[in-house]
Amino acid sequence: MITLSEIALALFLVADFILAGASRLRSAVRFVAMQGLVVGILPIFMWNWAEEGCPGARVWIIAFVNAVVKGVVLPLLLMYAVRKARTRRELEPIVSFPVSQIIVFFVAIGAFIVGRLLHVHASSASELAVPVALTTMGTGLLLICGRKKAITQVLGFLILENGISVFGAAILLEYGIIVELGILLDVFALVFILGIAVFQISRTFDSTDTDKLNHLGDTHLMHPHHQHDHVHA
Amino acid sequence: MEHNLRNLLLILTPVLFLANLAQSFFYLPASSRHASSPHMPSALYYTLFVAFFGAMIFALTAESLPLMWVAIELTTLVSAPLIAYHRDKDGLEAMWKYLLICSIGIAFALFGTMLVLHSQTIGSSRWFMAGFAFVLAGYGTKTGLAPFHSWLPDAHSEAPAPVSALLSGALLNCSFFAIVRFREIAPAEAVGFCDNSMLALGIFSVAVGAIFMVRQNDFKRLLAYSSVEHIGLITILYSLCAGCVDVKNMVVLALFAHIVAHSLTKTLLFQTAGNLLLAFRTRAVPVVQGLVVSMKGHAVLWLVGIVFICAMPPSVLFLSELALVFSAPFWVSALVLLLLFIVFAAMMKIALSMVMGKPLVKPDILPKSLAIVPSILLIAIILLGIASIFIVMA
Numbered sequence: 001m002i003t004l005s006e007i008a009l010a011l012f013l014v015a016d017f018i019l020a021g022a023s024r025l026r027s028a029v030r031f032v033a034m035q036g037l038v039v040g041i042l043p044i045f046m047w048n049w050a051e052e053g054c055p056g057a058r059v060w061i062i063a064f065v066n067a068v069v070k071g072v073v074l075p076l077l078l079m080y081a082v083r084k085a086r087t088r089r090e091l092e093p094i095v096s097f098p099v100s101q102i103i104v105f106f107v108a109i110g111a112f113i114v115g116r117l118l119h120v121h122a123s124s125a126s127e128l129a130v131p132v133a134l135t136t137m138g139t140g141l142l143l144i145c146g147r148k149k150a151i152t153q154v155l156g157f158l159i160l161e162n163g164i165s166v167f168g169a170a171i172l173l174e175y176g177i178i179v180e181l182g183i184l185l186d187v188f189a190l191v192f193i194l195g196i197a198v199f200q201i202s203r204t205f206d207s208t209d210t211d212k213l214n215h216l217g218d219t220h221l222m223h224p225h226h227q228h229d230h231v232h233a
Numbered sequence: 234m235e236h237n238l239r240n241l242l243l244i245l246t247p248v249l250f251l252a253n254l255a256q257s258f259f260y261l262p263a264s265s266r267h268a269s270s271p272h273m274p275s276a277l278y279y280t281l282f283v284a285f286f287g288a289m290i291f292a293l294t295a296e297s298l299p300l301m302w303v304a305i306e307l308t309t310l311v312s313a314p315l316i317a318y319h320r321d322k323d324g325l326e327a328m329w330k331y332l333l334i335c336s337i338g339i340a341f342a343l344f345g346t347m348l349v350l351h352s353q354t355i356g357s358s359r360w361f362m363a364g365f366a367f368v369l370a371g372y373g374t375k376t377g378l379a380p381f382h383s384w385l386p387d388a389h390s391e392a393p394a395p396v397s398a399l400l401s402g403a404l405l406n407c408s409f410f411a412i413v414r415f416r417e418i419a420p421a422e423a424v425g426f427c428d429n430s431m432l433a434l435g436i437f438s439v440a441v442g443a444i445f446m447v448r449q450n451d452f453k454r455l456l457a458y459s460s461v462e463h464i465g466l467i468t469i470l471y472s473l474c475a476g477c478v479d480v481k482n483m484v485v486l487a488l489f490a491h492i493v494a495h496s497l498t499k500t501l502l503f504q505t506a507g508n509l510l511l512a513f514r515t516r517a518v519p520v521v522q523g524l525v526v527s528m529k530g531h532a533v534l535w536l537v538g539i540v541f542i543c544a545m546p547p548s549v550l551f552l553s554e555l556a557l558v559f560s561a562p563f564w565v566s567a568l569v570l571l572l573l574f575i576v577f578a579a580m581m582k583i584a585l586s587m588v589m590g591k592p593l594v595k596p597d598i599l600p601k602s603l604a605i606v607p608s609i610l611l612i613a614i615i616l617l618g619i620a621s622i623f624i625v626m627a
Contacts (some may be wrong), residue, residue, distance in 0.1 A: 015313055052481070069382075072495040092480065137344070141337075144333070144337065150329070151334060155433060157333070157336060157337065157340070160337070160340050164344050164347070165342055167344065167347060168347055171347065171351045173350060173351065174295075175299045176297075179297065179299040179300050179303060180301070182299075182300065182303035183299070183302070183303055183306075183343070184304040185303075186307060186310065189310050190306070190309075190310060190332070190336055192314060193310060193314070194332060194333075197325065197328060197329055197332065200320075200325055200328065201325055201469055204320075204321075204322055204325055205322065205325075210329070213325075213329055213330070214326075215322065215323055215326055216323060216326055216330075216386075216387040216390070216391070218326060218386070218445060218450075218451075218454065228366060
């Protein structure tokens with residue numbers, strides 16, 4: 001029987017494929033927002049309603065805060081950064097869009113095999129959860145490594161984080177409310193600081209391509225004409 | 234042992250914090266007098282500096298493993314803006330690399346923490362091993378273990394001196410402690426895997442540190458690679474005595490001594506390097522020559538610091554590295570000795586070329602107050618070294 005949580009996880013997988021091939025940053029942010037909303041609501045879908053009745057306040061609060069922060073607040077912040085940094089598309093990715101989609105396809109196949117091999121918790125809510133979590137983590141890493149725009153790398157980090165959250169939901173891990181909110185706060189603050197950094201990079205370098213960030217290294221001081229760039233203090 | 238290590242770090246971290254806070258009071262005004270580039274307001278700097286210290290104490294005292302994760306991620310968040318104290322291109326680049334690389338590492342550590350917690354619910358050592366691998370890679374990134382160290386030289390060289398010193402002296406230890414906590418709860422079947430992977434990463438870090446120190450042209454990057462080397466030595470020492478209950482064990486004592494001595498000596502060196510940077514306005518080794526003529530006091534601080542970090546007696550590091558060589562398997566000792574020899578040769582060549590010779594450029598006159606904290610640290614390190622020799626003799 002197809003449950004609500006399985007539909008949600010299937011949506012997640014579709015979003016991974018789209019994100020791997022998305023060049024327009026605004027639509028990419030929208031799909032990450034959708035993933036964030038699903039991550040927030042997933043624990044409620046996965047809740048064993050028949051046996052355990054209505055979940056307690058803890059579950060509702062965490063689901064609500066997660067969905068609001070990951071599905072609304074962070075995407076709005078990123079939209080703002082996209083607008084401020086005046087970057088609308090990812091033009092010359094290191095790994096091209098079709099190739100990225102093929103990579104994600106193979107990662108998904110691998111994730112389903114791994115998910116079959118690992119016998120996750122007997123009472124795990126859905127067989128889809130672990131493969132989807134691993135595929136999402138793979139997609140996130142691909143976006144961090146295979147794209148040039150700083151903002152796409154931030155998106156990749158958010159996708160990676162979403163994948164980890166799905167994994168936590170899949171193995172029915174319970175940390176307690178303080179830790180859940182702490183993790184969320186960290187992710188929020190991190191994306192906030194990264195957003196500010198993107199803005200500063202675009203202002204200082206006149207570009208948000210991270211391959212401009214290649215000045216530091218172990219050899220540059222050997223060239224005498226570079227020495228004067230390094231006068232800081 | 235986890236308990237003792239936590240207590241040790243809870244004493245050591247505030248000492249390092251106070252030393253660097255005091256140095257900040259002298260360093261920042263001098264730095265802004267010399268500065269050409271804009272920098273962050275000092276109120277923000279001190280707020281973040283204190284928050285950084287608080288986050289480290291939080292990481293050391295957090296009882297549950299996920300809460301410790303929250304704290305360690307917090308240390309990244311509050312220390313990242315400190316690295317970009319100078320708001321120029323290089324500072325931004327170092328901060329971006331630090332944030333992104335450490336956050337990915339820390340995300341892996343969260344995944345590893347989940348796997349480890351799950352392994353405890355279902356009682357499977359294979360899940361634990363998978364989790365430990367992710368934890369080692371994740372927190373290893375923050376600890377500066379090679380091959381996950383790529384953020385470290387950039388961040389340590391771009392940050393203002395007191396921040397570099399605190400990153401290297403205190404933060405690396407705190408994130409190393411996170412790995413220790415996971416190793417201490419390993420089930421019996423996973424112990425061999427954990428210790429061997431830590432030993433391998435430790436040796437690799439010492440090797441990477443040694444290789445990049447040879448022909449290094451930037452004296453702050455030299456110190457950063459020296460941190461990679463020493464964190465590698467600490468990891469090797471720990472892998473030799475992990476799970477040991479007896480605290481009086483020679484290797485355990487060597488581990489503790491190494492952590493303390495490395496943190497204090499590295500703080501001294503980073504503060505001195507910061508002063509040299511202010512005086513010469515460059516981190517390039519070839520430009521800085523003839524310190525013994527132009528800046529006598531700093532020549533002594535720099536040379537003695539380098540000699541001590543290379544583990545020449547009476548440095549405490551000499552005794553701890555001796556314990557490592559005696560207690561490790563033969564091939565590990567041989568390899569580590571060879572690498573330490575390379576480190577010694579590389580560091581001494583650079584240090585001597587900076588201290589000796591005729592000055593190429595005339596350094597700016599620095600306020601005397603900048604040398605206060607490093608001098609106190611130098612005296613403390615020498616006294617510690619002499620005391621440790623008496624303790625070993627007795």
